[in-house]
Amino acid sequence: MHDLAARLLPSPLQVETLTLEDHGLTLDVKVPTPTAPCPTCAQSATRVHSDDRRTLADLPWATLPVRLSLQVRRFFCDTPSCRRQTFTERVPTVARPYAHTTTRASQAQCDTGLVLGGAAGPAGQPPNRAAPRPWLPARAGTSATRDRH
Ligand SMILES: [Zn+2]
Numbered sequence: 144m145h146d147l148a149a150r151l152l153p154s155p156l157q158v159e160t161l162t163l164e165d166h167g168l169t170l171d172v173k174v175p176t177p178t179a180p181c182p183t184c185a186q187s188a189t190r191v192h193s194d195d196r197r198t199l200a201d202l203p204w205a206t207l208p209v210r211l212s213l214q215v216r217r218f219f220c221d222t223p224s225c226r227r228q229t230f231t232e233r234v235p236t237v238a239r240p241y242a243h244t245t246t247r248a249s250q251a252q253c254d255t256g257l258v259l260g261g262a263a264g265p266a267g268q269p270p271n272r273a274a275p276r277p278w279l280p281a282r283a284g285t286s287a288t289r290d291r292h
Contacts, residue, residue: 167208
């Protein structure tokens, strides 16, 4: 299952745990590499200062909403000439800094908006010849009170 999860996720994320809840799937993920480049001096840092988690909405798996709980580490930059003492690792293939949605999920939302072109609305009325569908829950006042102009 974890192999499958790894294939469905943006590189280089690795799945630690996978939790199925009523409202969707939460994946605890991390970057498996032991180092991260300092954004100021570009040297690889190895000393971890602390870690934290970022929650990111990702693309759904079929109809299941997916949330990534991404471990982000804060590293010490040990380059003597660098003015930055610590930095938070960045995962540009997954999400922009401070984003709450993965890059691919925001891209998909954007594409969907373009395809729908603002034409999406409530589902159309069923054709009149359709047989009554008693298994559908009754919706109070849908046809009787609708204003038809
Ligand atoms: Zn540095």
